[in-house]
Amino acid sequence: MFPTCPACKQSVLDDDVENCPFCGANMKTGKGGNQGLAQKATPKPVAKERPSAPSAPAAAASTAKAAPAKSAPAASKDDDDDPFGVDAASNSRAILLSPRPAKGKTVRLVCPMCETPGFAAADAAGKEVKCCNEQCALPIFTAPKAGGVTAGADPRVHATTTAAAATSSAKKTSPAMILTAVSTLVLAGGSLWYFVFNEPAGIKPLPATPATGSQLPVTNTPDAGTEKVDDKKTTTNAKPRGDELRATILPVLVTMSQTSDKNRSKHFCRRLTAEAYVEAGDLKIARENIDQLLILTPKLPFHQIPPLTQIAWRELSAGNAEGAKTALDAAWKAATDLPAVSRLTFDATTDLAAALFASGRADDAQSLMKKENMLPSGSSGTLAALSRRARLLRSFDLEESSASLPIIPWKSPQWVVSTSTLVLRGHADKGAEWIKLCPDAETKAECWAAWGDAVVALPSSAAANKDDSIIAAVRDESPATQARVWARVAAGRLAIKQKDAANRALTHAATAIKAVPLPEDFAIPEMKEILKLNLSDAVAPKLNAIASAEVARAQTLLGQEQPATESLTAAMQHLRGHAPSPFAATRLFEATSRDVNSVKAQLKTALNLKTDDKVVQALTTYRATCRAMFDAANARFALQTDILKAAVDWPLLDAVWNEATARAGESTPPETREEFLKTNLSVRLGQRLRAAGEVDQARLCENAVTTGELTDARDALQRETANAVEKGDVNSVAQKLGAYQPAKAAGEKTSTEDTDWPLLWELRLACRLAKAGQTEKAFDLVSGSKDMLWREEGFEMLAAIVAKNPAAAEPVWKKYRPSLLSPTEKIAIFRGLCAGLSSSLAANP
Incomplete structure (x- = not known):
């Protein structure tokens, strides 16, 4: 059913229109209109196209006057x-x-x-x-x-x-x-x-900006051969004027939000329009667009959460607690309608939870951290985190933000992103309080590391080169957590060229991790003792290993290769102390199925059992314990392999090679044997060794790859597409990434690997191109994606990066304003332009 005007009773096609197009009455109240206008027959013009001769419209006009x-x-309504x-x-x-x-x-x-x-x-x-x-x-x-x-x-x-x-x-x-x-x-x-x-009221026409080598071409640049150009006037008008360009774009967002033709989602359009107005400081029109969003059908009120939350943050910054409460109340109410799992759900809940907590509503904030709202811990959560960080730091650059990624993907990205949001919005103390509410030690350690990264990245932060606030914040945390925080602080300070402060932070990190004693290798007990064995909690060894690896990475970044090698070895050893080697654990577990009679006989003798029932009971317990050791060994080995694969690209090649081969020999006892070269670590390590000129070592890795039929499809595609982009060949990159299919583990029907990695990698490549001044190629890369949602996210990000320079933003605006892209794609570009321009204006008021 179409909306009906309460005054003239005419049906209206658009569901978000304020006034009746027939009588002018308000669509809600029915007041202010003229019902007579809706009933008049309007003469139809004879021709609406450009006339081929002036006599035609003149004659038509006189005929229309004279005729009854x-x-x-x-x-018709279409004509109107x-x-x-x-x-x-x-x-x-x-x-x-x-x-x-x-x-x-x-x-x-x-x-x-x-x-x-x-x-x-x-x-x-x-x-x-x-x-x-x-x-x-x-x-x-x-x-x-x-x-x-x-x-x-x-x-x-x-x-x-x-x-x-x-x-x-x-x-x-x-x-x-x-x-x-x-x-x-x-x-x-x-x-x-x-x-x-004839621009809208209050908006002046924009000056023409000539295209440069790295910018998109201006479509209406005068032809020097036919038009005389006033050089002096052109130079004067070419000054960047981001405020005027933004003022021109904003009303177009409103108009495009009303477009129905080929519009994937008018809700999406209204949401982005409202967000753009919030950034521009016009909360009145932002709220009007939110109101229009609520009129749309189907009813999807959760789309209002992001702009409402941004209004709340703005009101909090202005000291208007009542205005912030009003916005948060509306957002909180709409949150009940969020989908169980989606990217919008993740983005909305993390920002809203942070705003609620900053406003003193801790219980409401915690309730949003529900398990069903969590994205997978792989690339989906990573992409959301990088996007939030890049937007709040106003760089909009996912490639730059990727330096903040942890070595091991987060277990709880939603908690991590809400923590970073609090810090990057200027509430570092609230961020530290929020971390204390984390549900487990692993999540808490992840959030502390993210806190350390964000507190340094925040512009004008005292923590960029001073240690006092960080020391006070982490004083009561475990040595491993302290080491992890200081390692992230060291890396962050190095990124902003605070090398002396980075070295101080690294000293704190190294001191903290050395306070954690290194365990001995796990020793498999005798059969009788296995029946009473309870494996220790795996979390503490895992956190100690990750902390040591983070310290090793920071040491590598600061050129401390020998200390980095020692820290990497320590990371491996923390895991060896918790579980047996996979080689020994596999052999022991398989024997419980392959040699059942032999195991029964051993149990009967070791325990002096008299009946077969007792033997069967003992075998069941023994097999369960062996299985627990087998699972722990595989988990330990997988984490060790992931750390070594990450260290390959720091790069710490010699240390990785030593760890991968030191315990792989045939003469190595089964209890300590580790065969890393039989994993796909060999693929990555062999490629990097050959690139570094280490031919003999590379050949050993390559032989292992051939023998074990090992592959690393993601690493191969990542290198292939990066090389193509570096050479300027972007035509096939999007297609290759779109066709990427993660490998399935043995026995699995579907892949458990997060499939958002291609989008994340594509956006990082597009950022590289944009930063290199190759804006055209960056947009071409994103345009090649088959998925419209990917294109929308990529377009918004690129436009924001470009628009940080208002002079470069105008050619993008002129090119895409008349383009044939869908409304959601165009509105994503224009939303990005407004974000970049707002960032530029905030930096240069």
């Missing part, structure tokens, strides 16, 4: 909605332009309405043609006369020349042709005034 009202056909509509006759006789050159269609014509180029045959000169842009507001226009256009020429230049020639040779030209030229120029001038100079 009843003879004029009643205007589209002031630039074209009647069917004109539309049918117009020659459709081809979007690209084809056989017999080599004459290039540019639509004067939307500036979309098209191609037609030479005999189209002087005839009505139709723009190939399906979204063009006024697609019918008259092609320039023969002789005024050549193949590949721009008709906007030659049309002027033709008109001038017609004026100078009036004796040879018919009156109809003169009137045609004059009326065409008048209409074109009127269109130019309406669409270029």
Whole structure:
């Protein structure tokens, strides 16, 4: 059902319109309208396309005046909605332009309405043609006369020349042709005034910004051969004016949010529009867009949570506690309708939880950290975390933010992101309090590491080069947690070129981790003792190992190779003390199934059992304990392998090689044997060793790869696509990433690997291109994605990066304003432009 006007009872197509388009009454109250207007028959114009001769509209106008009202056909709703509509006759006789050159269609014509180029045959000169842009507001226009256009020429230049020639040779030209030229120029001038100079109230026209080598081309750059350019004036007007550009874009976001054609989600459009207005400081219009969002069908009120939460943060910063409470109450109410698991759910809950906690509503904040709202701990959570960090730091650069990634993926990314949000929004003390509410030790350690990274990254933070606040914050934490925090602080300080402060932080980290004693290798007890064995908690050894690895990475970054090697060895040893080697544990567990009778006999003798029932009971207990040791050994080995694979790229190649081979020999006792080269570590390690010129070691790795038929599809694709992007070849990168299929583990029907990795990697590559000034190629890379959601996220991110320089933002705006992208894609670009411009204005008020 369409909404119905309460005043004139007419049905309205759009569900988010404020006033009735028929009578002007308010769609909610029914007041303020004129019902008589809705009942009047509006005379339909004879022709709405550009006239080919001035006599036609003049005659039509006089006829319409003289004729009785009843003879004029009643205007349809479509005509009322589209002031630039074209009647069917004109539309049918117009020659459709081809979007690209084809056989017999080599004459290039540019639509004067939307500036979309098209191609037609030479005999189209002087005839009505139709723009190939399906979204063009006024697609019918008259092609320039023969002789005024050549193949590949721009008709906007030659049309002027033709008109001038017609004026100078009036004796040879018919009156109809003169009137045609004059009326065409008048209409074109009127269109130019309406669409270029007639800006919304309070918005001034933008100065033209000439394109540079790294920017997208400006579509309406004057032709130096036909137009005289005032160099002095151009230089003056080319100054970056981000506030004016943002003021121009914002109303367009509102208009596009109302578009229904090919619009994937009007809710998405309204949400991004509201967010853009919040960033611009116009909370009134932001709330109006949120209200419009709530009118849409189907009802999806959870889309209002992000802009409402951003309003709350802004009110908190301004000291308006009541305004923040109002926004938070509305967001909290809408949160009950969030989908169980989604990226929007993750983003909404983490930001809202942080805002609630900063406002003193700890219980409400904790309730949002529900397990069902957690994304997988792989690339989905990583992408969400990097995106939040990049946005709050106003860099919008996922590649830059990737330096903050942990060695091992987070167990609880939702807690981590909410912690980082508190710190990066200026509430580091609240972030430390929030961490104390974490549900387990592993989550708590992850959040502390993220806190250390964020507190240094925050602009103008005292923690960037001073230790006092960090020492006070982590004083009561475990040595491993302290080491992990200081290691992240050291890496963060090095990234902002605070090397002396980074070295101090690294000293704190090394001192803390050395306070954790290194265990001896796990020794498998005798059979009788195995029945009474209880394995210790695996969390503490895991946290100690990760902390040691983080210290090793920070030491590598600061050029301390020998200490880094020692820290890596310590990380391996912390895990060896918790569980047996996989080699020994596998052999012991398999014997409980392969040699059952032998195991029974051993149990009967070791325990002096008298009956077969007692033997069977003992065997069941023994097998369960062996299975527990087998699982612990595999978990230990997998974590060791992941740490070594990460260390390969720090790079710490010699240390990794030593760890991978030191216990792999045939003479190594089963209790300590570790065969890392039989894992896909060999693929990565062999490739890096060969690149480093270590041919003999690389060959050993490659032999292991061949023998074990080992692969590392992700690493291979990552290197392949990175090389392609570095060479500027982006055409196939998106397709290759889109076709990536994670390998399945043995016995699994589907992959458990997080499939958001291709999107994350694609966005990181696009950031590399954008930072290198290759904006066109960055947009081309994202455009190649088959998934529209991927394109939307990529477009928004790239536009924001570009718009940090207002002079570079304007060409992007001019290129994509008339483009044929879907409304959600275009609104993502314009939302990104507004974000980048707002960042620029905040940095340079």
